[in-house]
Amino acid sequence: MAPAGLSLGAAVLCLVAWAGLAAGDRVYIHPFHLLVYSKSSCDQLKRPSVEAPADPTFTPAPIQAKTSPVDEEALWEQLVRATEQLEAEDRLRAAKVGMLLNFMGFHMYKTLSEARSAASEAVLSPVTLFGTLTSFYLGALDPTASQLQAFLGVPGDDQSCTSRLDGHKVLSALQTIQGLLVAQGGASSRARLLLSTVVGLFTDPGLHLKQPFVQGLAPFAQVTLPRSLDLSTDPDLAAEKINRFMQAVTGWKMGKPLTGVSPDSTLLFNAYVHFQGKMKGFSLQPGLQEFWVDNTTSVSVPMLSGTGTFHHWTDAQNNFSVTRVPLSANTCLLLIRPHCASDLRKVEALAFQHDFLTWMKNLSPRAIRLTMPQLTLQGSYDLQDLLAQTKLPTLLGAEANLGQISDANPRVGKVLNSILFELKADEGELPTESALPQAGPEVLEVTLNSPFLLAVLEHESAALHFLGRVANPLSTA
Structure with missing residues (x-):
C-alpha cells in the first residue's frame, strides 16, 4: 500500500494530467468523472417517457415515539461488510472524495479554530462535514445545488448533465472511506475501532419529507432518525427534547447540547459521530498525572x-x-506536539494546511516511549455559523432551494455536527510494525503533557477522519 502522502500526490498528478487533456485537442474527460453522472445515466434522464409520478412523502414520527437504541457493534459490522467486495473504481472514487474532504476539512477546521481561544478544545470530522453538505446537495435544486457542488470542490464546467455531481456516488464513497477506517480482516475479527454516524432530521409537524432523500442518506449515516416536534412555540423546549431524544437513542454525551433553535425553522439537520479507538500495546498508568494547560x-x-x-x-x-x-x-x-506550549497557534497554522500530508515522507522509525492523556473529546458546532464565517451565510439560508427534501421547501435552522472522540488503552501486543527490535538505539521519551494537536488518517483513501486540538483533556469543545 502506498504511503498517504504518495496517494495525495498521485491524485494531484492526475488532476494535472486531466487539465492537460482539457487544454489539448483530445476528447475532454471531466477531472471528476468518477463523481458525476455518466453519459448513459444522462441519456436515460433525457429519454422521453410517461410523466414520472411524484416522489412519495411521509410525515416523520413524533419525537416521543418509542425508538430502539443504537447498536454500535451492528453498525461496525455493517461498515465492514461494505468494504468486502470493493472494486478498483470504488477505491479510486474513495480516494478522490478523500482528497476533496481533506481540503474542505483543513479550511473549515481553520475557521472553527480561529473562532475559539487557543485554550479551548477544537475537534472536527472532515468526513461528517463533507457528508452533511453532500446530503444537502442531494436534497437541493438549482441554484442551490450548483452552489453546493462548487463548495464541495467539483466544478460544474459547462453545466451539462455529465458535469453534474452525483450525490449518491459521493455518499457511497464516504461509506467506503468509513468502512476502510474500521475494517480489519472481515466482520468476524474483533473491533478495535468503532465508528458510528447517526443523523437526526427534526421537522415541524406540518413538513412532509421525501422518501428518496431520506433513503439516500443511508450510505453516509448508518442510522437516520426523522422525527417531528413543534419547533416554533417554545424553541428552547424543542432543543431540550431533541437533546434528550438523542441521548436516549445513542447513549453518547455530545459536548455542548443544541440551543437557540430559530422559531421560524422547519428542519434541523443534526449529524452525530462517535469514534472509539484502542491503542494496542498501551496501558493506563496508575493514578492521575499533571497536564499543563499553560505555564x-x-x-x-x-x-x-x-x-x-x-x-x-x-x-x-x-x-x-x-x-x-x-x-x-x-x-x-498523528500527534503533533509544539516544543513550547505558547507556540500552539503557530504550529496549528503550519499543521492543518493543504500540504499537511506531505509531512508523512519526513517520518522515520524511532524507538519511543510515548505518554499521552487518555482522551475523551466532545465537540459540537453549527455548520451555519461556519458558513457565515466563510462568507457564505446564505448557502443553506432562507433562500435555499431544497425541493428534493420536501415540496414545502424547508427552512433550515441549525445544522449541528457533534463528535464524541475516545482513545483508550489496549494492553495487547503492539502491531508488528511497532514492535521494538531486540537491540537498537536509545528509547526517545515523548510526553504529551501540554496542549497538542491530533489527526486520524485512513491510509488507503488518504482521508482525514478527525482534526483536533487538545488544550485541556477535561474540557469540551
Whole structure:
C-alpha cells in the first residue's frame, strides 16, 4: 500500500494530467468523472417517457415515539461488510472524495479554530462535514445545488448533465472511506475501532419529507432518525427534547447540547459521530498525572503509556514534532506536539494546511516511549455559523432551494455536527510494525503533557477522519 502522502500526490498528478487533456485537442474527460453522472445515466434522464409520478412523502414520527437504541457493534459490522467486495473504481472514487474532504476539512477546521481561544478544545470530522453538505446537495435544486457542488470542490464546467455531481456516488464513497477506517480482516475479527454516524432530521409537524432523500442518506449515516416536534412555540423546549431524544437513542454525551433553535425553522439537520479507538500495546498508568494547560495552570488526568517503534519527525526550525501511532493496519493517529506550549497557534497554522500530508515522507522509525492523556473529546458546532464565517451565510439560508427534501421547501435552522472522540488503552501486543527490535538505539521519551494537536488518517483513501486540538483533556469543545 502506498504511503498517504504518495496517494495525495498521485491524485494531484492526475488532476494535472486531466487539465492537460482539457487544454489539448483530445476528447475532454471531466477531472471528476468518477463523481458525476455518466453519459448513459444522462441519456436515460433525457429519454422521453410517461410523466414520472411524484416522489412519495411521509410525515416523520413524533419525537416521543418509542425508538430502539443504537447498536454500535451492528453498525461496525455493517461498515465492514461494505468494504468486502470493493472494486478498483470504488477505491479510486474513495480516494478522490478523500482528497476533496481533506481540503474542505483543513479550511473549515481553520475557521472553527480561529473562532475559539487557543485554550479551548477544537475537534472536527472532515468526513461528517463533507457528508452533511453532500446530503444537502442531494436534497437541493438549482441554484442551490450548483452552489453546493462548487463548495464541495467539483466544478460544474459547462453545466451539462455529465458535469453534474452525483450525490449518491459521493455518499457511497464516504461509506467506503468509513468502512476502510474500521475494517480489519472481515466482520468476524474483533473491533478495535468503532465508528458510528447517526443523523437526526427534526421537522415541524406540518413538513412532509421525501422518501428518496431520506433513503439516500443511508450510505453516509448508518442510522437516520426523522422525527417531528413543534419547533416554533417554545424553541428552547424543542432543543431540550431533541437533546434528550438523542441521548436516549445513542447513549453518547455530545459536548455542548443544541440551543437557540430559530422559531421560524422547519428542519434541523443534526449529524452525530462517535469514534472509539484502542491503542494496542498501551496501558493506563496508575493514578492521575499533571497536564499543563499553560505555564501556571495544570489539571490531573489519566495518562496512557506505550513503548515501541513509531514513526517520528522533529522540525527543529519550527519547534514541533510529529509522531505516528498505528491504530489498525489501515489507520494511524498523528500527534503533533509544539516544543513550547505558547507556540500552539503557530504550529496549528503550519499543521492543518493543504500540504499537511506531505509531512508523512519526513517520518522515520524511532524507538519511543510515548505518554499521552487518555482522551475523551466532545465537540459540537453549527455548520451555519461556519458558513457565515466563510462568507457564505446564505448557502443553506432562507433562500435555499431544497425541493428534493420536501415540496414545502424547508427552512433550515441549525445544522449541528457533534463528535464524541475516545482513545483508550489496549494492553495487547503492539502491531508488528511497532514492535521494538531486540537491540537498537536509545528509547526517545515523548510526553504529551501540554496542549497538542491530533489527526486520524485512513491510509488507503488518504482521508482525514478527525482534526483536533487538545488544550485541556477535561474540557469540551
